[in-house]
Amino acid sequence: MSTTILGISAFYHDSAAAIIRDGEIIAAAQEERFSRKKHDPRFPHHAINYCLEEAFIESSELDAVVFYDNPLFTWDRVLKNCMMAGPRSFDQFKKASRSVLGIKMWVKDYIIRSIGSLGKLDKLLFTEHHMSHAASAFYPSPFQKAAIITLDGVGEWATTTIGLGTDNRIELFQEINYPHSLGLLYSAFTYYCGFKVNSGEYKLMGLAPYGEPIYYDAIRENLIDIKEDGSYNLNTEYFGYLDSSVMTNDKFNNLFGGSPRKPESYITRREMDMAASIQKTLEEVILRMALHTKKETGADNLVMAGGVALNCVANGKVLKKGIFDDFWIQPAASDAGGAVGAALLVSHAYFDIPRKINPNGRDTQRGSYLGPAYKPSEVVAFLGRKGYPYERIANPQQLAEKIAQVIADGKIVGYFAGRMEFGPRALGARSILGDPRRRETQSVMNLKIKFRESFRPFAPSVLAEDVSEFFEMESESPYMLLVAPVRKERCLPMNLRKFQEGDDNMSAVITQSRSDIPAVTHVDYSARVQTVHPSDKPDYYHVIKKFKDLTGYGIIVNTSFNVRGEPIVCSPQDAYRCFMRTEMDLLVLEDCLLWKEEQPAFEDTEDWRKTYELD
Amino acid sequence: MRQSFEYHPVIGYRFIPGLKARIPHEGGGYLIRVNDCGFRCERNFITEKKPGIRRVLLFGDSFTAGDGVSNKYRYGDLLEKKIPNLEVYNFGLPGAGTDQQYLAYKEYATGIKHDLLLIAVQVENIRRVAGHYRYWLNERGEQVCYAKPYYELVDGTLILRNVPPRKEPIHEADLSKEERKFIAVGRFPKLKKMVKLVTRVGLKDLAQKAIRYQLAPEYNSPDNPAWQIMRAILEEWINNNRQRVLLMPLPPYQYVEEMGDPSHYQARFREVASATGCMLHDPLPDLLKYSLEERRGFRFQKDVHLTPQGHAALATSLTPILEKLLDDLEQGVHK
Ligand SMILES: [Fe+2]
Numbered sequence: 001m002s003t004t005i006l007g008i009s010a011f012y013h014d015s016a017a018a019i020i021r022d023g024e025i026i027a028a029a030q031e032e033r034f035s036r037k038k039h040d041p042r043f044p045h046h047a048i049n050y051c052l053e054e055a056f057i058e059s060s061e062l063d064a065v066v067f068y069d070n071p072l073f074t075w076d077r078v079l080k081n082c083m084m085a086g087p088r089s090f091d092q093f094k095k096a097s098r099s100v101l102g103i104k105m106w107v108k109d110y111i112i113r114s115i116g117s118l119g120k121l122d123k124l125l126f127t128e129h130h131m132s133h134a135a136s137a138f139y140p141s142p143f144q145k146a147a148i149i150t151l152d153g154v155g156e157w158a159t160t161t162i163g164l165g166t167d168n169r170i171e172l173f174q175e176i177n178y179p180h181s182l183g184l185l186y187s188a189f190t191y192y193c194g195f196k197v198n199s200g201e202y203k204l205m206g207l208a209p210y211g212e213p214i215y216y217d218a219i220r221e222n223l224i225d226i227k228e229d230g231s232y233n234l235n236t237e238y239f240g241y242l243d244s245s246v247m248t249n250d251k252f253n254n255l256f257g258g259s260p261r262k263p264e265s266y267i268t269r270r271e272m273d274m275a276a277s278i279q280k281t282l283e284e285v286i287l288r289m290a291l292h293t294k295k296e297t298g299a300d301n302l303v304m305a306g307g308v309a310l311n312c313v314a315n316g317k318v319l320k321k322g323i324f325d326d327f328w329i330q331p332a333a334s335d336a337g338g339a340v341g342a343a344l345l346v347s348h349a350y351f352d353i354p355r356k357i358n359p360n361g362r363d364t365q366r367g368s369y370l371g372p373a374y375k376p377s378e379v380v381a382f383l384g385r386k387g388y389p390y391e392r393i394a395n396p397q398q399l400a401e402k403i404a405q406v407i408a409d410g411k412i413v414g415y416f417a418g419r420m421e422f423g424p425r426a427l428g429a430r431s432i433l434g435d436p437r438r439r440e441t442q443s444v445m446n447l448k449i450k451f452r453e454s455f456r457p458f459a460p461s462v463l464a465e466d467v468s469e470f471f472e473m474e475s476e477s478p479y480m481l482l483v484a485p486v487r488k489e490r491c492l493p494m495n496l497r498k499f500q501e502g503d504d505n506m507s508a509v510i511t512q513s514r515s516d517i518p519a520v521t522h523v524d525y526s527a528r529v530q531t532v533h534p535s536d537k538p539d540y541y542h543v544i545k546k547f548k549d550l551t552g553y554g555i556i557v558n559t560s561f562n563v564r565g566e567p568i569v570c571s572p573q574d575a576y577r578c579f580m581r582t583e584m585d586l587l588v589l590e591d592c593l594l595w596k597e598e599q600p601a602f603e604d605t606e607d608w609r610k611t612y613e614l615d
Numbered sequence: 616m617r618q619s620f621e622y623h624p625v626i627g628y629r630f631i632p633g634l635k636a637r638i639p640h641e642g643g644g645y646l647i648r649v650n651d652c653g654f655r656c657e658r659n660f661i662t663e664k665k666p667g668i669r670r671v672l673l674f675g676d677s678f679t680a681g682d683g684v685s686n687k688y689r690y691g692d693l694l695e696k697k698i699p700n701l702e703v704y705n706f707g708l709p710g711a712g713t714d715q716q717y718l719a720y721k722e723y724a725t726g727i728k729h730d731l732l733l734i735a736v737q738v739e740n741i742r743r744v745a746g747h748y749r750y751w752l753n754e755r756g757e758q759v760c761y762a763k764p765y766y767e768l769v770d771g772t773l774i775l776r777n778v779p780p781r782k783e784p785i786h787e788a789d790l791s792k793e794e795r796k797f798i799a800v801g802r803f804p805k806l807k808k809m810v811k812l813v814t815r816v817g818l819k820d821l822a823q824k825a826i827r828y829q830l831a832p833e834y835n836s837p838d839n840p841a842w843q844i845m846r847a848i849l850e851e852w853i854n855n856n857r858q859r860v861l862l863m864p865l866p867p868y869q870y871v872e873e874m875g876d877p878s879h880y881q882a883r884f885r886e887v888a889s890a891t892g893c894m895l896h897d898p899l900p901d902l903l904k905y906s907l908e909e910r911r912g913f914r915f916q917k918d919v920h921l922t923p924q925g926h927a928a929l930a931t932s933l934t935p936i937l938e939k940l941l942d943d944l945e946q947g948v949h950k
Contacts, residue, residue, distance in 0.1 A: 046616075049644055053637035056646055058685060116643020374617075381621030381631045387782060571617075573754060 003351050004057055006119070007343025008048065008111070009068035009132070009335050013198050014039045016336035016422075017047035018370075019055045020343040023168075023353045025140065027054035028370040028422040030336045033570040039199055040567075043110045044339075050372055052115065062119030066346045067107050068338035069129035069155055125350065127342045129155025130306075133330075134172055136341030137305035138165030139348060140365040141328035142358055147299040148172070149289060152306035152334070153183035153198070160231075160306075162289070164297045168348035168355040173296075179242055180234045182285055183308050185224060188239055189278040191247035193271040194261030198307075198334075202424075205313055206456035208279040209524035210506060211272030215256060216280050222255055224281065230289025267455070269504050283314045290323045302327040305341070307334040309481075310424065312528055316483040319475065331368045331479035332423035340422075360535075367536035368479055369429055371420025374572055376590045382572045383592060388599060390592040396539065399591055404546035407435050407556060411585035412449060414561055416575045417539050421568070425480045426560035427530060428461055428540035430568050430575070432584065434519065434557040436460055441519035441557055443511070448583035452564045455506045457527070460520035463544050463554035464531040470517065470555055471529055480530040490515045491525050519557045530558060580604075618754065619647070624779040626718045627763045629653035629708065642915050642922065646685040652723055655680045656705040657692065664728040669941045670702045672724050674716045675735035676743075678865050680707030683920040690921075693930035698938050704729070710751070712743025712799070713845055714766050717852050718775075730944055731937075732856045734849070737865040738880050741833045744848065745841040746799025747777060748785060759784040760798065768844050773851060830867075830875040834883050846887055853891040859944060860893040861937070865929075868914045871902050894940060901932035 007018040010031075018028035027050065032038050034046030052059060108124045118124055127135075133150040148163040148170065159181035163172035186204070187197045195203045220226070225233045238255065240246040253259050261271055290302060302324040309315070310333045319327060330337045347353045358364050376392075383390050393399040406413055413433045421427045432449060434441040436458075446454045459480055460470070467473055473484035494512050499505075514521040521527055534541040548554035561569045562578060569575045572589050579587040579594070580602035587594040617636045620628045634649040650656045664670050673679060673691045681689035691703045704727065706719050713736055743749070746763060753759045762780040766773045787795060833841040853860045864884045869875040877899055888895035902910065905928060913925030921929065 045639065049616075049637050049639050052644065053635065053646070056635060056637075056648075058646070059643055114639075114643075375631075375633060377621075377631050377633055378618065382618055384622050385618070385782075573618075 003063045003347060003353060004055060004061070005343040005346045005351075006048065006051060006059075006062050006065045007068060007132075007339040007341070007346070008044060008065065008107075009338040009342065010043050010107070011041055012335055013041050014334055014336045015041055015044040015047065016332070016339040017044045017051045018339040018343050018422075019051040019057075020340070020347050021055060023139070023344070023347045023356055025340060025344075025364065025366060025370060027051045028332070028336075028340050029372065029420065030332075030422070030567075032567040033371065033420065036567055036574070038565060038567050043107075043114065045114050048111075048115060054372070059115035059117040059119065062117070063351065064121045064125055064346050065111060065119050066125040066127060066342045068127060068132040068335070068342040070126045071107070125346055127345050128158075129338065130158045130161045130172060130175065131170065131345055132338035132341035133305040133333075134161065134163055134165070134170050134341065135345040135348075136330040136332070136337040137303035137309075137328070138170055139168075139344040139355060140330065140340070140363050141165075141301070141303045142361055142363045143301040143303065143326075143328065144357055145299055146301040146303045146328070147293045147297040147324070149286075149293055149302065149304050149309075150306040151182055151286075151304070151308035153187055154178045154181055159183060160289075162293050162296065164299060165303065168353070170345070170349070174231075176231055179236050179239070180232060182232065182282065183306065184239070184241055184247070185234060186278060186282055186308065186311075188241070188247040188252065189274055192252070192256065192260045193274055194263045194265065194267075196263070197247060201307070202310065203456065204275045205279060205311055206522070207267070207272055207275035208313070209276070209522055209526070210455065210509070211269065211274070211276035213277040213280040214273045215277035218255060219277055219281050223252075224285075226281075226285055226288065228288065229292035230285055230287075231292075232285055267504070267506065269502070272504075272506075279311075279313060282308070282311060283317050286311075286314045286318060287321060287323075290318050290321075294323050300325045303329070305330040305333045305337055309333040312481045312483045313526075315481055316526075319482065326475070328363060329479070329481045330423075331365065331425065331481060334424070336423070362533075362535075365479075367533075368422050368425075368427060369419040369537065370422040371429075372570065373419040374590065376592070379572050379589045379592050382576075383589070383594075386576075388576065388594060390589075390594045392592050394591055396542065396591075399588075399593075400539065400542035400546045402593065403433075403543050403586075403588055404550055406586050407433055407543075407547055408550045410435055410438055410441075412441075412445060412583070414575060414579045414584045414587040415540075415543070416561065416569070416572065416587070416589050418537065420570055423479065425459075425530075426558065426568055427478070427480065428532065428537055428543075428558060430561040430570070431461075431558045432561050433461075433543070434458070434559075435551075436517040436519045436555055436557045437551065437553060439511075439513050439518050444583075445519075445557070445559060450559070450564050451582075453507075455510055455523075457520055457522050458557045458559045459528040459530060460517065460555050461530045461532050461540070461544060461558040463541065463548065464533040466548070466554035467529065467531050471527060473529065476531045476533065477529045478531055478533060478536055480528055483526050483528050486515050486517065486521050486525050486527055490517065491521070492516075494523070517553070517555060520555070577602075616754075621653070622782055623653075625722055625764065626708070626711070626715050627761070627780045628710075629719070630655055640683055640915075641917055642683055645681075645683060645688075647681075648686055654704075654706050654708070654719075654723070655686065656703075657686055658702060658704060660704055660723065660727055662726050662728060664702075668700050668702055669698075669731075669945070670704065670727075670729040671731045671733050671937070671941075672704050672720075672727060672729045673706060673733045673735065674720060675707045675865065676711050676716070676737050676740055677707070677709035678737045678921055679705065679735045680709045681921075681926070682709050683915055683918050684923050684926060688923040688926055690926040690930040690933065693926060694933060694937060697930060697934045698941070701941070707735075710743075710749070711740075712746065712763070712765075713740045713848050714744050715764060716740075717848050718764060720852065729858055730941060732853075732858055732860045733863065733937075734852065734860065735863045735865050736845075736849070736884070737867065738831060738834075738870070739867050741831065741841050741845050743799045744845045745797070745833070747794065747797035748790070749799045760787055761785065763799070765797075766844055766848060768840075768847055771847075773844075773847050830869050831880060834880040837883065837886060842883060846883070849887050850891055853887070853893045859940065860891070861896055861940065862888055862893050863896045863898065863933070866899045866902070868919055870899060871910050871913060872907065873903070894936075896933065896936050898929055898932040902928055
């Protein structure tokens, strides 16, 4: 008899569901992919439906259903926070209470209404928020024993925890509590720089290399007191999140010389310097914390989760310092991953299922390809029903060769193959691909596909065995969670005179070739790398391999299959719609190839530019 | 939600072969598994039959395909559990009329060895038989009209029309006034008059009073044109099949909950049985033995399809008949 657990995370940010069978991750997906509403926090009806579909199980046959945090603790925090903050915070309290009490207390009813049953236990289990994060980081990792750090904005009370995982047990022994939160500090800067909180953080990280950390001292002196062991206190006088619905207040604004940048307005030197300064601060905390955790646990390896763990620049620094022999980060590090963590925790801690460590030394996250796949027969049924012209290449080698050729010719390819990724990154299952050697790739992809001007380069997917040919990096990075420098001999000098002399216009910098793989090289000559291993995703591996046969480069550009602000595509229907709305040349839907010029005129029923906002 | 059906050049559509999906539903959602041939059947269709195995080919619409419930809760699957050595090949096709079910039989079933052909005619299917077009919901939840294959009766002969059916949706405005009459209306209308009556006297009283309301005038007379086509299809189908045939009219809830008078449709199906010599099983009397409250539980709150309880009650009604029939066939009692 197997033990099957459904995990759910919802109501804060990026709802998700996951299903675990005998400790093995069977399926996991974010609600946004189905509802087509980015970071959808609503009850994940669709994601749950998908998980049950993948496991092919009746809801009544589930051994348990678990929710990823404890609404009572969260309410306790909201209540006490508001008591401290006084009457100023009444609006905040009303809003948060309604969210916590009005929705979270009814989780059980939501589930019964959605799937008809709570499973064999006939009661809903709850885990603690940071335990869910910790479980999502440790259990799928390749380590029998590992130190654990979780870092996020806020869950119930904790915002940062430190612990140790051994076999199927997890212990968290230190925590930092709200309102002291590294995640909220970083989010305050995200907000201040005019990006969306909870999703624009990666933009702030991408902006950092353009600036100088000139505000670092101001941050250290006024906002955060960092202890030797990496623990910290925030000076809450500077933040708005305690008593209002904005992140920063007048005191914060005065410290950095004015009001926050308006979203979508011109980015100035101030934002670049702010980004560089907060990035430096964050890295300092994480490095100290890693050292302390190493000392406390004596573990050789580190695992991490929580939204802050998505800061791949900081991750790269931790790895480089060599504090730990190796580390692993849950790719769905934010609350979506809590669904996986909660279900794994119940499997191992409640049902005492022994943990299976992958004997080949790799993790058990399965490349994070944990979402729905669509069979070629489903694709053909869709295309046939709509009458869209396509060419079918059933031979996988020929298919890979054809796609590689098209990319080498400088065309942009929408690539839809296999199970969808779980987590924020597209990893070659729902990706847009291009030629990294071409200078124009970055601007074409940005302006004609993503419809944005961007200071951020795209990420490369590189054959795992070729990674050190391109980057100063030996380890694998299958989830695009590490940043590494492009090898010196590939880099080209940039003319930064104008920029350094004070011209804030970044485009002068962006458009310069920085290496022989310009589309994936950032201004600081770094890249956010995905290494592709044949056992994780053979189809994608073969496309890159064929590209190498043709060009000598085992590396391609990979960006998520969506337009700006849209959730990554999930179904063939989503992919076709996105393909037709953009200037992609070729759409690959499993083994079907669709050329843009052969498609009938597309009747768009919505103005997607209004539907999808910028992060 | 996944697309479940694909175009079929004769039948109009079928399930996507090999599909596995979970469909969200008011009953909590259900799992469907489709075989290689595009039917919602746990078994792949094999021509030859293993010795000692009794095989039933089961045809019908969504009530037989099991809209609303997982494969294993359907009456066809329950029969396999109740009757030893039984294989049920489920050809149920949601939304299909008896015409399309017959086409599915001709396309996929004629060569398959079997002991019995079970044709489950949901009584409302007569409306689909009369239709040349039908509305479906597309992925955005909008009503889209498609052509369907249909039969016409010309001098007593069935003539197949609209094959292959047009792939593209049809705008109602493009149809002639005459053709527009042939857009299938699907289910029997929930008559305002009856709703009013129910609210006035209550469901229970209504049943006790057994208000004999005519839901389906198509069955009123043997001469009704829609019935004539339906009857011709059934007779041709039954006469062409080499094995025994069991004909089963499936009553919509209005009859199960005694809101309508079944006598007309019952009479019509008896006529087909006596004309062809096939067996007839009317499950309605068995279903009426349950309390009204139980019977209300045979369909979902909003969706009129059978709940697992409804399927179980139907299987319970069928089991003794089917088992005896199969035993008799084995012993050569029947032809
Ligand atoms: Fe969190």
